[in-house]
Amino acid sequence: MHGNLNILFVSAECVPFAKSGGLGDVTGALPQFLKKKGHNIIIVMPMYSVIDRRLHNIETAVREMHVETGGEVVSCAVLTTSLPGGVQVYFIDYAPFFERPGLYNDSTHTDYEDNPERFIFLSRAALELCRVFGFAPDIVHANDWHTAVLPAYLKRVCLRDPLFASTASVLTVHNLAYQGRYDRRFYDYSGLPQEDFVSHGFECYGAVNFLKGGIIHADMVNTVSRGYADETRTVEGGYGLDHFLREKADRYVGILNGVDYSLWDPAIDTLIPANYSINDLKGKSVCKRVLQEQSGLNGGESAPLIGVVSRLVVQKGFHLLAECIDGIIRDTDARFVILGAGDKNLETFYSDLQTRHPGRVSTTIGYSNELAHMIEAGCDLFLMPSLYEPCGLNQIYSLKYGTLPVVRATGGLNDTVENYNQVTGEGTGFKFHEPDGAAIYNTVLWAVDTYRNRSDHFAGLIHNAMSQHFSWEDSAAEYDEMYHKARLGRVGSGT
Numbered sequence: 001m002h003g004n005l006n007i008l009f010v011s012a013e014c015v016p017f018a019k020s021g022g023l024g025d026v027t028g029a030l031p032q033f034l035k036k037k038g039h040n041i042i043i044v045m046p047m048y049s050v051i052d053r054r055l056h057n058i059e060t061a062v063r064e065m066h067v068e069t070g071g072e073v074v075s076c077a078v079l080t081t082s083l084p085g086g087v088q089v090y091f092i093d094y095a096p097f098f099e100r101p102g103l104y105n106d107s108t109h110t111d112y113e114d115n116p117e118r119f120i121f122l123s124r125a126a127l128e129l130c131r132v133f134g135f136a137p138d139i140v141h142a143n144d145w146h147t148a149v150l151p152a153y154l155k156r157v158c159l160r161d162p163l164f165a166s167t168a169s170v171l172t173v174h175n176l177a178y179q180g181r182y183d184r185r186f187y188d189y190s191g192l193p194q195e196d197f198v199s200h201g202f203e204c205y206g207a208v209n210f211l212k213g214g215i216i217h218a219d220m221v222n223t224v225s226r227g228y229a230d231e232t233r234t235v236e237g238g239y240g241l242d243h244f245l246r247e248k249a250d251r252y253v254g255i256l257n258g259v260d261y262s263l264w265d266p267a268i269d270t271l272i273p274a275n276y277s278i279n280d281l282k283g284k285s286v287c288k289r290v291l292q293e294q295s296g297l298n299g300g301e302s303a304p305l306i307g308v309v310s311r312l313v314v315q316k317g318f319h320l321l322a323e324c325i326d327g328i329i330r331d332t333d334a335r336f337v338i339l340g341a342g343d344k345n346l347e348t349f350y351s352d353l354q355t356r357h358p359g360r361v362s363t364t365i366g367y368s369n370e371l372a373h374m375i376e377a378g379c380d381l382f383l384m385p386s387l388y389e390p391c392g393l394n395q396i397y398s399l400k401y402g403t404l405p406v407v408r409a410t411g412g413l414n415d416t417v418e419n420y421n422q423v424t425g426e427g428t429g430f431k432f433h434e435p436d437g438a439a440i441y442n443t444v445l446w447a448v449d450t451y452r453n454r455s456d457h458f459a460g461l462i463h464n465a466m467s468q469h470f471s472w473e474d475s476a477a478e479y480d481e482m483y484h485k486a487r488l489g490r491v492g493s494g495t
């Protein structure tokens, strides 16, 4: 036990307020488990217009706060509410940046051009809030490229401020492919000194790379599984940053995400038509029937039902599934229920697929937390053919729901799913290695065949899967370790 710390946790997303993917789930859960360990932690995020003030009892915390950004001082407000576990969340309320229909992009999926300015502003406002409250953080925890300027701000801009005199920085990389590479004018906007716009800093082929600068300046860096940490140290998986990650040596670690089982457990899930548990699976059949009915799928109880809940982007491998899904439909009696949004071409493909295979495929383009829970509960198999996956949460949810994951053996998917052994019956899901349609086709057919012809083994796999527990308690203990290592290794800390 290392003692309690003041932690400033800054993120672009947080469940239940605003989420586009797993970053939101992590921000909504990890700080609550760190608080349970005795830490004094606050979350700072933007006040997006999608956030429902009344629903979440959001109140004004600071009527007017002045933040220096882009060479001028702007005035914003700070709103607040608390998470169920008592963690206080502060929302930076600045309409010119955050009153927009989407978090990062508009309805045509085009990123807002001023995203770097928006998140630089968030980062600076988070530090300013510490000053307003007299909150001296022991740790500033940044997440992804959006807030990756924070470690450098601490070293350069807050240098002489006694409030931050003993603050160490941690950066969590949830996805190395999203680096925040922009025209160098956005570096100038950040107000960081020109001496850090160098190749061993924020500069990258003449442009700014915010994630790279964050990795170099942070006292500790982590990503969200050990497998992905290893992959990102290689040229193939490092997206040009492998050298800087290798250079961090033991200051770069992998910590697997946990699951908030108060939200994702079929025994207590309030968004599914019937609850069930490892000892009594009757409710799962009810969930399957209701999902089939509401999705317009035929085939009855015996037809294997395969679920997808995902951002439809290249990372997730759904262009590879597109190569083979007609073959799977032709050669098996499987039904698909697909929920996702993202690339226009993929959205069109999977919408057309439903039209081409009525009763066999149900596609919902969009975002629906309710349907995501229904799919986890009602399906027999859950498909994640990712090209790479830092952690992946849906396969972990699937395990708890007894919905066997079919995954590509990469990153966190490889770390969390144990492949079916057809001799012993051991395992928790089905894995493949090659990133191509043939591998997906073969593995889905293997899983469907097991479902159909080895029902004893299939039931055993469900039992094994539902016994898995990926607790945030364990992960929070590892974050705890990392924080203390960051403090010990702080440049010039003298501790």
Ligand code: ADP
Pocket (backbone or CB within 6 Å): 020, 021, 022, 023, 025, 309, 310, 311, 339, 340, 341, 366, 367, 368, 369, 372, 391, 392, 393, 394, 395
């Ligand atoms: P990533 O963060 O790369 O998108 P993860 O598996 O870590 O992948 O997390 C995705 C999270 O977002 C899960 O909680 C998943 O249920 C949710 N999600 C993704 N797409 C949708 C969608 N279209 N509708 C509802 N939830 C979604």
Ligand code: GLC
Pocket (backbone or CB within 6 Å): 021, 022, 023, 026, 174, 175, 224, 257, 389, 390, 391, 392, 393, 412
């Ligand atoms: C990213 C990754 C995903 C991970 C999530 C939360 O979005 O793509 O694999 O689970 O962050 O850490």
